[in-house]
Amino acid sequence: MLSRVADSLYWMSRYMERADGILRMLKINYASSQDDIQEFSWKPVLKIFTFLKEEEAEILATNTRAVLQFMVTDKENPNSVLNIVTQARENGRSVQDHITK
Numbered sequence: 001m002l003s004r005v006a007d008s009l010y011w012m013s014r015y016m017e018r019a020d021g022i023l024r025m026l027k028i029n030y031a032s033s034q035d036d037i038q039e040f041s042w043k044p045v046l047k048i049f050t051f052l053k054e055e056e057a058e059i060l061a062t063n064t065r066a067v068l069q070f071m072v073t074d075k076e077n078p079n080s081v082l083n084i085v086t087q088a089r090e091n092g093r094s095v096q097d098h099i100t101k
Contacts, residue, residue, distance in 0.1 A: 008095040015088035019081050022049060026071055033064055042067045049079050 025045060033040045042061040046052055049071065052060065060066055074080045092099060 005095045005098050008091045009098065012088045012091035015084050015091065019084040022071065022081055026068060030064070030068065050077060
């Protein structure tokens with residue numbers, strides 16, 4: 001039983017750290033996109049955090065709003081913040097007796 005609890009707590013924490021890292025990266029890149037519009041590209045972010053094909057990433061990278069929506073709320077993107085937090089919540093729900101309130 002303890003190993004199941006430890007495993008769920010570990011993954012819950014891991015997912016929350018991943019979501020935090022993605023949000024920080026998006027915030028920094030969004031600020032950069034506002035500073036230098038001509039030379040900025042979302043392609044490196046999409047390449048690191050998604051499994052999109054090169055052509056799909058190139059098309060998506062041209063629209064800041066679409067990138068942010070894809071990275072934060074897209075249910076089809078397994079690495080979206082929404083999906084990652086959902087996974088963390090599910091791990092937390094399974095061991096909620098062991099989490100302080």
